[in-house]
Amino acid sequence: MELHNPVLSGFNPDPSIVRVGSDYFLATSSFEYLPGIPIYRSQDLRSWQLIGNVATRPGQLDVAGVATGLGAWAPTLRFHDGRFWLVITVVGQGCVVFTAADPAGPWSDPVQFQEVQGIDPDLTWDEDGTCYLTFSGLMVASGEISGGYQHMGIQQVRVDPYTGEVLEQPRSLWFGTGLMFPEAPHLYRIGAYWYLMIAEGGTERGHCVSIARSSSPMGPFEGCPRNPVLSARSTNRPIQNTGHGDLVQTPQGEWVMICLGMRTRSGTRAFSPMGRETFATNLAWEDGWPVVDPVILSDPAPQWTERDDFDGAALAPSWLGIRRFPHEVSSLTARPGWLTLEGEGTTMADLRPVFVGQRQRHEHVLITTRADVFEGVGGLALRIDEHQFVDVVAGAGVISARVHLHELAITEQVPFDGDIVTLFIRTTEPGSSGMASYGPDKVIVGYLEGEREVELFRFDGRYLCAETGESFVGRAFGLVANEGTVAFDYLSYEGVDGSR
DSSP states (O other): OOOOSSSBOSSOOSOEEEEETTEEEEEOOOBTEESEEEEEEESSSSSOEEEEEEEOSTTSOOOTTOOTTOSEEEEEEEEETTEEEEEEEETTTEEEEEEESSTTSOOOOOEEETTOOEEEEEEEEOTTOOEEEEEEEEEESSSSTTSOEEEEEEEEEEEETTTTEEOSOOEEEEOTTSOSOOEEEEEEEETTEEEEEEEESOSSTTOEEEEEEESSTTOOOEEOTTOOSEEOTTSOOSEEEEEEEEEEEOTTSOEEEEEEEEEOBTTTTOBOTTOSEEEEEEEEEETTEEEEOOOOOOOOOOOEEEEEOSOSSSOOTTOEEESSOHHHHEESTTTTTSEEEEOOSOOTTSSSOSEEEEEOOSSEEEEEEEEEEEEEEEEEEEEEETTEEEEEEEETTEEEEEEEETTEEEEEEEEOOOSEEEEEEEEEOOOSSGGGGSSSOEEEEEEEETTEEEEEEEEEGGGGSHHHHTOSSOOEEEEEEEEEEEEEEEEEEEEEOOOO
């Protein structure tokens, strides 16, 4: 069938999909952002709408103090017995499951599988109703995934998903083909076989999808002779890191694989400013095994323009906070028609800045806002995480632009004696030739004098990429308050993708 890639642009990794009737529902990872675990809906696998998030209230995801890159990892979304089920790793909480009658929410409080040591959990049921939790086993020594661990391969236990009770000791199912880090298992009953599909090779350039089959959900599993069935490694394809797949069948009987991938840019395809995104490809079955098409990048969509004037009753579900909810740090009622943020003396270098934002969804963007900084200091920010970001803020007599790259921080300031200021962040093509074209883009920050852009500085966008940050997320942009009260009249976003 005809697909459009990327399926979900910007920071939308680790996709999982389920079809219920004529509707498709898709979930992705959210890591340290809240609300957590977005849910998208489509009827054609091409046009998608964000209909809600799983974690929309305190207590559902414990991410308040998680380190960068931790939080909510790799959901599996399924439909069983008239309900939606979403099982996920929350680093610090373990493997947990949420349920909902409506995928738009509300979702239940989490039920924890307390004895499971691993990540990337999957739920499936056999004909008699037995529920299997399949996961990537990790024996963690330090209490954190980033510490020491021993990988145990793909493991499985029978569970009671209503109570979280684990009904047996874990069994080993498969170690994959021998590539690093077998993970992201999904178990399906298709025809006469149970198929175990996994990711291997790490989520970097060696990422791939492999598959095995058995007559029983408990194995033993036989690997496909054509493994890996999907990989872009050692190719010149514009979408790399393809892996972490999930399968769905259309009402017409066609099969589609949803997976993550990265749009690599620069002369050596070394940088991915958009981070890990969701893609799709077709597959067919031959001799009982899937034959998967390469993931193809579609032609760029037309330029996209949107503007939030903050005149609604609540922020849309696409708005994000960092380790806390947007409504915890912002107000639409304190000054009607404006979004008001109260600074806490933090900056974007802190774990919990006063920030409300969204995912960057296009490669070349212009982001602008009009801010009232009479009583505070605030403005715009573009971030990968608290170690790598750029911001431009006004107040206290100056307009200040800063790029923060781990231990390196560069700041440019100009005097400012007003109350109202329009700030911008722009990302553009990197350059025309030579080494200037090796970065993925240029990031430009500044302010407006009337219609004229006053640039404070620009820098190579490779320093705000997933590779340089070793980050699982992509760029997010938004509004920030460092000190006092800052009110924002609107946030405008214009975006278009490059042609490379």
